[in-house]
Amino acid sequence: MKSLRARLAADPAIGTGNVLATVIAHGADLNGPGLTFDTPVDHYPAEHALTLGELDERVQARTAWLHEHGIGRRDVVAIWATEAQDIVLSFLALTRVGAIPALMNGKMSPPIAEEFIRRLRATGVLADAAHRELLHEAPILAEPRELGTADPAKAPENYRHHADDPVVITHTSGTTGVPKAVMHTHTTLYAALKHLLTMPQAQGTNRILNALPIPHTATVLMVNQVLGNRADMLLLSSQDAPNVLHHIERWKPHSVYGFAVTWAGLAREDLTSHDLDSVRMWFNTGDCAHEPHIRKLVAVGTRETVTRDGRVTVKGSHFIDGLGSSEMGHNGFHITHTIDSDHYGRCIGKPYEFAEAAVLTQTGEELPAGKPGLLGFRSPSVSPGYWNDSVNTYRFRLNGWFLTGDLAYRDDSGHYFHLDRIPDAVAGFDGPQLFTSLSEERILAALPEVLDCTVIITPANGQYVADVLLELAPNAADEDRSDAVKAAVGEEVAAIIRKVSVIGSDEVPVTVTGKVRKVALRETRLTGAEV
Structure with a gap:
């Protein structure tokens, strides 16, 4: 049977x-x-496993x-x-x-x-x-x-x-x-x-802590996935890092699902002081995660691996990264990291078997490996469109592809690399290649005392300028990091950096899902305001 x-x-x-x-x-x-919820359900108490x-x-x-x-x-x-x-x-x-x-x-x-x-x-x-x-x-x-x-x-x-x-x-x-x-x-x-x-x-998917935003497409997917897999899942109403850590220690999940903002929050904590051994896997969707945050997470937890002596449990967990969105219907790409990984640089991996991807020109032609362009995605999981909004529905279709709103390139091995969101970059096919997300990745990798950072690029007097906002670890030295930041981001972005500022964790405007609102930051710069 x-x-x-x-x-x-x-x-x-x-x-x-x-x-x-x-x-x-x-x-x-x-x-x-x-399902298990973190608050009462009718006459059942909080965390009663329904x-x-x-x-x-x-x-x-x-x-x-x-x-x-x-x-x-x-x-x-x-x-x-x-x-x-x-x-x-x-x-x-x-x-x-x-x-x-x-x-x-x-x-x-x-x-x-x-x-x-x-x-x-x-x-x-x-x-x-x-x-x-x-x-x-x-x-x-x-x-x-x-x-x-x-x-x-x-x-x-x-x-x-x-x-x-x-x-x-x-x-x-x-x-x-x-x-x-x-x-x-x-x-x-x-x-x-x-x-x-x-x-x-997959390993770890029999007991899941859902730290994804509850009203998001990703949580709908997870509810249906665990019901089909006959797995246990605790759904958290709040995805703040301290709350996630608290429930990992109490509930002992084998995997934790979340967005990049949650991993950034966890990376700010001293993870070695918490009991995280139950975690076999961290699963990221939405925006791809930053390398320093991933490295801190894979250093904790445990995972099973096969040796000559059979299956053994070793120190260090898996982190499955990728790129997804509500429109894509599921992570479109995947790559697995462990403590031994070195394939970073905003690599989002390869498309799932049910999906196709391509890097496109503005007229929909496919670009060869190594050339940056618009990320196109094709899958039976893609949304048919935006409710009551045919204008945007068709704006994001090009030559049979759904445009994710991202800039990317593909290497010779078929791995895709995320460069930036289209509105945040200056990336003409024949002009300058100025990427904010890639610059942030490079700063975080080069300056370990930086917990998180934001780069924005705005027009000024017919040219472009970049502002860099750094969130530092509490014990970081009080010093000018402009030269170190410029050395990290590469020549093109370094040449337009106007100011490197240190900010607090609550000084950057974010969306309801924790994404930085770079549009709002650019507007404040254009009006002469400061963060």
Whole structure:
């Protein structure tokens, strides 16, 4: 008899909108793992490991509430909350009635949240107590926890999704203003997971600490992945480094999933003073991670390896890096680092087997190895587009490729290297090649006392100038680092550096997912302001 994972992979009807119900229909043990949340779920206490049956019953209660209140097929319902259980359980219930949940980061500013909801043309909003007070025009349905008061026995039959049905809307980080609403269908957001079900389960993925932003596409993927793998997962409502460390020591995960901002936060800590031996793997998505942060993480934890004496456990963990986005639907690239790795320089590895990539000119021709250009991506996991925004949907398509918004190059071995985000660089195909992200990577690698840094490039009097902002370790010497920074970044960027400043960790504007808002920093420079 086929394993459960094999049966799920072969099921043509499975997708993002019905994984929980399909796993149960294929005979998964109802007493097996469901999900674990860091806050109470109805009458269950925080960190109670919900069984699959308990999870299903709590989702059915919410499904019944939605049905009783007239929410059904194609209704767009925004969810604005902080707690992981509010977002995830509401998402699972809304898909069961055929509605389209739109997940919103709790850190979004109220004016932007109102505008985001308006652009969705939402039927209603599920907002927790703290957030509903901030909304003045949006149509409030209820607080998410109210949905758990309904009778699960009154839940309607599960909606049957077509492959092309829209099942979730998430959003971009909003580095340039109101985030774009990224739509995924029943099949796009499950395409990568279906491929992974046909492969051996990766080391460490049987017990996962989810430190990804809860309203992000990545968390939707992880919920469906662990349900299919029948694995344990604790979802954190806050991804701050101290909170992540606290839960690693208490809950003993075998892998931790997160964004680059979390790894940067962990790298600021003395990791040797914490018990991190349970961690076999760190998995990064979103922006690729910086080498110094990766090296600090792979130096702790443990991993299994095969020797002449058989499988043994050794000191040091794996770090799987890559590049992903809400639009890509899953990390598009992957590379594995250990304590012995030397393949850095913002290498994001090779595309997954289910995907293709290319470096393109502005007219869509593929560039040869070594030539920097626009990163194009093609995969069944790519979002069909932005909700209610056909202009941006088609702007990011070129010659059959989805444009990720990144600049990259490929080497002769097929590895891809990330250079910068397009809005942050000055990189004409025939002009100067000035990259901010690559410059930051080089500074961090060359100056170990720098915990994090930001480089911005702005126009000035018909030319360009670069400003470098350094966050230093507490014990770093008080000295001028301009020469060391210029030596690290390379001749082209060094020639335009105007100022090297030391700043505090809270002095750089960031998005709701922790990305630096370089657009805002450039605007302050253009108006003569300082950070």
